[in-house]
Amino acid sequence: MNCTKCKTKAVIDLPRHNAAFCKICFNGYIHDQVAKAVKSDRMFGKDDRILVAVSGGKDSLALWDILLKMGYKADALYVNLGIGSYSEESHRKVVTFAETVAAVHGAKLHVHTVQEEAGAGIKELAQIIHRPACSTCGTIKRYQFNRVALEGEYDVMATGHNLDDEAARLLGNVLHWQDEYLDKQSPNLPASVEGFARKVKPLYRLAERELAAYSVLNRIDYIVEECPMAKGARTILYKEVLNRLETESPGTKQTFYWKFLERQKQAAPAAASMAEKDQAMLHPCSVCRQPTTAEICSYCKMMARAKTHAS
Ligand code: SF4
Numbered sequence: 001m002n003c004t005k006c007k008t009k010a011v012i013d014l015p016r017h018n019a020a021f022c023k024i025c026f027n028g029y030i031h032d033q034v035a036k037a038v039k040s041d042r043m044f045g046k047d048d049r050i051l052v053a054v055s056g057g058k059d060s061l062a063l064w065d066i067l068l069k070m071g072y073k074a075d076a077l078y079v080n081l082g083i084g085s086y087s088e089e090s091h092r093k094v095v096t097f098a099e100t101v102a103a104v105h106g107a108k109l110h111v112h113t114v115q116e117e118a119g120a121g122i123k124e125l126a127q128i129i130h131r132p133a134c135s136t137c138g139t140i141k142r143y144q145f146n147r148v149a150l151e152g153e154y155d156v157m158a159t160g161h162n163l164d165d166e167a168a169r170l171l172g173n174v175l176h177w178q179d180e181y182l183d184k185q186s187p188n189l190p191a192s193v194e195g196f197a198r199k200v201k202p203l204y205r206l207a208e209r210e211l212a213a214y215s216v217l218n219r220i221d222y223i224v225e226e227c228p229m230a231k232g233a234r235t236i237l238y239k240e241v242l243n244r245l246e247t248e249s250p251g252t253k254q255t256f257y258w259k260f261l262e263r264q265k266q267a268a269p270a271a272a273s274m275a276e277k278d279q280a281m282l283h284p285c286s287v288c289r290q291p292t293t294a295e296i297c298s299y300c301k302m303m304a305r306a307k308t309h310a311s
């Protein structure tokens, strides 16, 4: 198998593009796909300050690596969830990447440790507030990324969601016809109200397998193990179903998700109507000032309960 571009020995084949690449041309392909996403969805420019949400996994570390190598100004935030050895190892991987790769580009790593603020890790905190661990985690991550993005005056927040993540999420949203989630499933979510950071997903054109290959070829040391809380999650099943379809018919995932995005762009200015809806419903939390629909936001309520429990 030879590289479609330069005809030397290929290291990866991409059936969905009917192509194969050597390491250099593959890195070029990855950067081109990110450049396309950034340009077509007007995500950010070279002068913007980007905050990357990193977990220690391949996608988010690859995203940080790609943005820095493409010359963007990208710092990162890692949230340590306090999930035993999983958090310890992912934290170590993020710090190693920050010290060895990101530091060369002058980029900075922010860290928030759940245990330090809440006095408990995610599992225990979820028990205290009687909510599932993943929804507790979602509230904390959203809140902390928004806080650091605003306090650090970042122009935009970037997450490592890839084509597989977005296609699986779309399948879940369509199966349950969750209109509100479908409206918000965009790779560029504007800051609908003051106090919310703009969010982008520059990897939405790249498959999980391609990002794993990019990380291995570029010696990015990432945590291979999934978060133990993800066991049994619906998205894993949706990914398996889509992988089956992709094997039978390469290109299924990208057609499914990209066509949805085309229709979304044509259909209506969803972002504008979403912003109107948000503006009508949201106001600053009386404790922390972040936007919320209640008087006190769910994050502040959660922390108050954790502190009462500890005392
Ligand atoms: Fe958080 Fe759940 Fe994802 Fe783990 S699986 S990182 S707890 S949302």
Ligand code: ZN
Pocket (backbone or CB within 6 Å): 285, 286, 287, 288, 289, 290, 296, 297, 298, 299, 300, 301
């Ligand atoms: Zn609050």
